[in-house]
Amino acid sequence: MKTLPIAAAMAALATPAFAQHGPQAPWGRDVPASHRDRVYAAEQFSNTVSVTDPVDGTLLGVIRLGDPQPANFSPLYKGQVLVHGMGFSPDGRTLAVVSIGSNSVTFIDTATNAVKHTTYIGRSPHEAFFTPDGKEVWVTVRGEDYIAVLDPVTYQETARLKTPGGPGMTIFSPDGKYGYVCSSFNPELVVFDVARHAIVGRVAQPSPFCPNIAATPDGQQVWYTLKDVGKTVVIDAKPPFATMKVIDTGPITNHVNFARTAQGLFAYVTVGGTGEVQVFRTDSFAKVATIPVGRLPHGVWPSGDGKTVFVGMENDDALVRIDTATNQVTGKVAIGQAPQAIAYVAGAVPAGTGRENLQPLGVAGQATTLALGAGGKGATSVTLFDQGLIQILQASVTGLAPGQSYQLVLTDQADGTGTVEPLADFKTNPAGSAIVNASGPIRQVVQGQGATARHWLAIRAGTSAAPGAIVQRQMP
Template sequence: MKSFLLLGSALALFAFTSATAGQAPRKVNAPDIAISHRDRVYAAEQFSNTVSVTDPVDNRVLGFIKLGDPAPGNLSPLYKGQLLVHGLGASPDHKTLAVVSIGSNAVSFIDTATNTVKHTTYVGRSPHEAFFTPDGKEVWVTVRGENYISVIDAGTYAEIARIITPAGPGMTIFSPDGRYGYVCSSFNPETVVIDVATREIVGRVAQPSPFCPNIAATPDGAQVWFTLKDVGKAVAFNARPPFNVLKTLDIGPITNHVNFVRTARGQFAYVTVGGKSEVQVFRTDDFTKIATIPVGKLPHGVWPSGDGARIYVGLENADALAVIDTATNRVVANVSIGQAPQALSYVPDAVPAGPGTQNLEPLGKGGASTYLVLGSIGGGSDEPTGVSLFDQGLIQMMQASVTGLAPKRAYVLALARQADGSGRLEPLASFTTNPAGAAIVNAIGPIRQVVQAASITDRRYLVIAPGTADKLGEPVQVQTR
């Protein structure tokens, strides 16, 4: 009897483990792929215009695929490189990486074994993400600056069709079986479901707000989740007809990306929350939050390893990858990469043989950053505004992840002559907060030299004041470090 019980327990364990295998974006019955030196973690880095290549075994960056140059060289009318490297999608056979550059309207197809660009396809204005269909035959590119998906033949790299969507399609993700493509919108409050075979819209899902940057499907094919950056929410809906909403979750300011991990404990959603510098973890069966993980400055892209043991998070304002152990939900490593990482992709067996380091380059001058913090004058918000100055040589790309302000209000990021924000202000960038009282604000110039000047007479301090550039109110946030 004892032997029978042991055998029965073993069979039950085997059956349960097999049922929970398969990590996004593959099917639930796909075998887990243990982490090895053949795997790669790729990150698209917006301000260094690079793709970093990391070995996940020892969490070591191997080098960079340089697709473009830093500013101001990339502002020249004769510039030929890519600009604002942002989106990533890997082919099902793990041999090709599709990299989207927003500023140059490009999709670069990279050979993962040699780190070389095989072809570049130019599409419409401001594409955002590109993903292969599960059969590997097509690449669907959301052309966010227009109103369509550009369908590219994965063999010839030529555009073969356009699928009209609501204006501003943000991203497409496919059901694991390849039947449906789910397309969220960055400009309209509507996600559409497309039948892949017919390329016809067969379902619509209301978005509580118009700004969705990211969408993901669970490996079991049951749910689709999308994030809403402007209102700080995530929405889960039924992946099958009638595509009804299952749950709307309040997440936090600058809610960025979502992805999934399946383990022996169940299936979990990991959501990056930029304004809180954390990742929130939810069960997908009852939507309970089981963990909040501090990860670092402005977490953005997120992607699981081939076995679900790790999940990787790009830190947009820290130029780093945070590596989370999914068994403990704790950060176990940090990897320095390029500037302002956006999308991530973990590709198992990307390098079939050899070291896989050929054609990689060092980061070069686009590899240093300065980080500053702005706090509320008189206290108040417990979520300070973070500012990164991405070094481009003599100038910096400045990115502020603004939080803790009044919603839907006009503000100006400016320079003050006094540490307390008093005196005449010099405007740098005007912006309007989203409904969560947050915003991502950019500027360019020799800002580090000014805010860190040794001379008291030359030094300036970053502040945020309500109003417009020609009519500023009293500062409400001031540089604290």
């Protein structure tokens, strides 16, 4: 993340249902939704975990794991930063929440929302999942080249499993035999024999950047997403783990999960750059629905009965509910800032209210949204997440040339002319998209509050050393 560099005023101060892709029993059995269930979201800019009752769509509160900016610009002795990944135990009693910026896995009691322990591991872990027997937690250490295996009783690291550099995520086969690990930095997926902690398969990825992977609950297929090229790939879940299908899904393809309806088993894929969820049959791979949901959909998870799919909206600070019978959006719940991974845990609260240790949303519920585009057509969504005096800016950039250098800038004229001040340099991926971050009192500047002169956001080609033309401007 880059601090905003604009003069003194701008000093920057993720019928029956097979309901889970993760390891939660019972496989293939209806689990009717109830007020004992919870939907959790890991929110990386408010550093919270939101807790929602899925039946009536009520946010019950948040578990605050860390502070907002700018407190985290100084040495961090307590609390977590960039709360991002999430898994849960097979009995639904424990969450494992990964914080990328503080290299941690926080274990939370689902019944009381209390933190049981925090384990610190290697550089920039990404996701944590329990093995189906509940005896181990596998954490992909994306900033390095291994999986950290944790004991869920002692919370200690017991092993390191070597992988290609930048492991993105592990998911397990329903029977617990295989662990499938896609890569975020190398074009290779590896398959582990879970009991032996040994690699037994290697599969070429069409591109290096996989953020998410899911196994069908019948144990037949594994689906994984490629964020950099906008594709979703299906492989055979059994040896030799052959690639079955590569699907073009669109820029910033994020997460995938499954739900069964009377019509069959379907894959739900979030596509951030187009603001939609795409739905595919798992037998023919035919696309059966495209569901507009809003700004930058990220995590996706079905309810215990498979009748609803929940989607975390990274640039809308919300959970969206989709009815799987009609593939229509049926509701929206305001949650914390920039939700990443989400999880639906059936029976998370076996007794009591389940509201202990929860806090109000507070400042984490405040955000401003903008759009950038060209020719009157929006392509890039921008959200300014309020952190008090400053904001974190996140731009979901699309519609640009692939593999080129650009800058997110502020201009003092609405048409992009006049003085241009760079906020962040970035390079687009092969799909012509990017996620761009900056921080500072940006809202005050683009709204012209107080003595601050009004500015407009824009994107220009090139770099500071070789600036090009403005290609996208802030829209009214």
